[in-house]
Amino acid sequence: MTKARQDRTIDIAAAVEQVADGMTVGLSGFSYQNPPMAIVRQIIRRGLRDLTLVSGPTAGIETDLLIGAGCVRRVVAAGVALERIAGIAPAFRYHAERGDVEVWECDECIWYVALKAGAWGVPYLLWRGGVGTSLPELNTELEEVEENGGRYLRVPAIRPDIVFLHAAEADPFGNVRACRQAYLGRSFAERALAEACNGAVICTVESIVANERVVAEPEWTLLHGALVAQAPWGAHPGGVSGRYVPDLEHIRAYARAATELRTGNDGPYRRYLEAFIHEATDHDGYLRAVGDHELRSLRIEAA
Amino acid sequence: MTKARQDRTIDIAAAVEQVADGMTVGLSGFSYQNPPMAIVRQIIRRGLRDLTLVSGPTAGIETDLLIGAGCVRRVVAAGVALERIAGIAPAFRYHAERGDVEVWECDECIWYVALKAGAWGVPYLLWRGGVGTSLPELNTELEEVEENGGRYLRVPAIRPDIVFLHAAEADPFGNVRACRQAYLGRSFAERALAEACNGAVICTVESIVANERVVAEPEWTLLHGALVAQAPWGAHPGGVSGRYVPDLEHIRAYARAATELRTGNDGPYRRYLEAFIHEATDHDGYLRAVGDHELRSLRIEAA
Amino acid sequence: MAIATDKPSGVAHIEGLDEATTALMVCVVARELRDGQVVAFGLHADAMLSAAMLAQQLHAPNLRIRHGLRAERGMVFGAAAWTDRRDDDSWRRVEYLEAHDAILRAANPASPMRFCDVFFVGGMQIDREGSTNLIGLKGADGRLAVRGPGSIGTTSIGTFAADVILFSPEHSPRRFVETVDFVSVPGWKRRAAVGLEGGPRLCVTSKAVMDFEDGRMRLRSVHAGSTIDEVVAATGFPLLLANDIPTTPVPSDAERQALAALAGSDSTAGDPAVTDPTRGDSTATDPTSGDFGA
């Protein structure tokens, strides 16, 4: 071969350089699972503003943290919660109630339908879920219409400008894989986001694997064509199926700080941002701030 | 357990009893691969009429044979061909040119979009492929419309009344599996048909496997909730990936007979129907008519 | 709200409820599930999972279950099969796997691959016609003042499901209101207005079981330990009363044995420090207070 195949790896800082204020940013993560937290923290370090997040379909700490740090103008998600720790994600709650953050009110299906419209290059798709609810009242982009004697929502297309994912592994050429040992993370919303995306799909991964492994097991490739950034523990304090479980102690501490926002005390939240994002000037610094012992305790042993 | 789990197996005759004249019938098969031929032959034996076939997306001998036998009023397929043997399927060509059979002119994507609309319970979906072509002129159900300054086709929903598939194997409870040794047949249009279906999904299979095997490898389950009919060699003269290759000699002989239709000589075609369908009064009879030696020569050895 | 009965083991834990009450609620739900149905529920609905598995064991061997957390004779629909500190391997024990956007299949209840027939819904508010609200609460000015988590999967799946079962451990005037502030899943009158079929069939709380008559909630039975008067007082709208309102039958021997057998399978220990008001198994007390959401 006269030319080498292009290496599609990139570092976290360069990945986030591609984001600008006001962009629509797709984020992986289903609740605690696979949020691209290393990217999120770098977005906060850069002080980006007015982002529209397409999170989820059910968003978690990645969305709450970006909101709490002031980066977000609008959230497209069917729910934002910290599971049993906070049924309503606290920074999301605080800023949505203040009106700082606009919520594109939807449910999981409508979230998918909007992205399918984006992927299919059509201005809208019809959908029956949501008629007779408050969604069209709260989300003026969802119009309730009559077609062929039935009532439907016109769900407009959503097309992220850029998508960030976190996954177990990828090869250097942009083939992203789930962890072989686990179903999870294999069929989240990543494909829906990537297919609708107008621009780069950037995936942080726990480890980079050889292309030979991808070819040997093509059925485990989730998506292709991504840019790949190595970020071990990159979903922390979320989890990665087959690799490590969510760090509930960390999330609980975060939630306590965020809950203080509603009492008018933003000190704990600011201290959280300082300790884990601003003072830890990069992902390695973050991992040092969390501590090796804590991280190791989260690791899932191979079956 | 006080009650037993329901066995969802059925025989071929009982399966075809569920079809009535005029129904919209979904058929699996991508060209030579996985056509539900045992079912097709039983439909012909029953003398059913005026069926709308949703074949394909790229249809082959299952569609050509049903057309040649006079069962079909309308075909929804992006193409009907016998690969290299007949670039235009001969009975399809003959009857379409005579106007006996109406063609719901589309392409593979539009075929899928119509079924997605059916599955999603909406009257139509917008699609951009096909604007500027003859499709809306030839298929009056495809309306070219202007939306948000762009031109799109309104593709109406298609919902089969019943769907027939052929696959490598299934358990007695309706979990249909691809052959573990082959990718093929794993991700055809079967899911699109089953998801849009208004009624029963009936799958003939080469062999019935234990539920334990399904549970041990759930990632190989193509679809669930089907009724299952055992029909070894049920795709013949088509092939089943990982099991047997198409019987090109048989297809070639069939194509020669069907090509005679256009010359006004329907004798060879009638003789084909007699020998392989009417005299062979059931699937076992068909297999005897084909011959054990011929069948064995098609078998794919496990790697 | 404890009820006096032997403590069955092996039932999912519901925050704030004793095991006996939880077991009773699980049995009530299980009895409602019919053979051949497909039932679906959300991430943390452990009690619903117990109920579905119990029904499978006792009278509904063909029940199919869609559950994010664990699935038996069902699927892991994409994401959710993990919990807390345990990496769940339930996907190895199911019959099929589908991507998370299989939830769009909810739109075709006629397909054999349909997403579900029965769907469980909780809410910050539930009203007399069975509408639910996960969106938020209105302030004095009529605008959203208390932000809820969002509708999650409830809206569309609840729109298409033939049978919606409302599940609310908490039974209080604040939870059961005359009219929800915002609608996540429409109840009977709202559904009729837009031509939706199906709707809420049952509402199960820690105090009672309600069904619906002409689209209005009706008291069907009261759990031992509660009274009709107590239930009526705990409901923020006039509850219709059935002609005969028995005590909810306690778990039978067969039910208790089956529940004990299920204890052999993985059970999920809730995180004791926290609650989840967004799912059907929640016991969050006050959606406007600080004691949830953190």
Next chain:
Amino acid sequence: MAIATDKPSGVAHIEGLDEATTALMVCVVARELRDGQVVAFGLHADAMLSAAMLAQQLHAPNLRIRHGLRAERGMVFGAAAWTDRRDDDSWRRVEYLEAHDAILRAANPASPMRFCDVFFVGGMQIDREGSTNLIGLKGADGRLAVRGPGSIGTTSIGTFAADVILFSPEHSPRRFVETVDFVSVPGWKRRAAVGLEGGPRLCVTSKAVMDFEDGRMRLRSVHAGSTIDEVVAATGFPLLLANDIPTTPVPSDAERQALAALAGSDSTAGDPAVTDPTRGDSTATDPTSGDFGA
């Protein structure tokens, strides 16, 4: 139509063409493919596969290929990876697998997971603006008289692809017509009328290579063994002529070596008794005669 050159081995067989002509056409296509593109083609397009793999070897290591039959650094998009009497196992040598309805992804050429940038299209008819027809031919009454196979995947993928390459071994006035009877994939003027971007860039036949100027087909080079006059006469509309019309460069040493190396991989033997007029690699002679379709 044979051209005088050493016979390279390892090139896909095209029915009715000698190996040297096929190899030349393969090289012409390969030279047009740019690094980083995603190329897609149909079931029997063996020549296109050879071209794409050749380009990957020589100058486009990041080319991604979507092919139903075999795929290298690409995918098997669902169905098609078998051929004739051989069960193809190419899915074991690819990097990803997708269900067949991944073709719907053609609608978003901006996504990194896009279906393709370059798409190959054949036709029963091709006209001067590059429209193609797989639907059928009109009779004297203006209605469809000769049934074609149908548009297969060409319409939508051809609509969204930035670059459409027309591939037609047959070069005759019957194939190259002033205006196609029916349109499967629109050419330049029809695309402009409905606001489609991209369109036909190149047309490769067994006689010549054409490109487009202002939306009209133009002769770019003539294969050794043919002449400009012969090509013009074989085209059923006035062909624009480039200022300089060279002989199509024969395969270079590097191209021939790479083609020979590809011969080590599985090659597909066409079924000699039959033809396939519906794909780009067809040599069907007369779509109105009885010599194809059986």
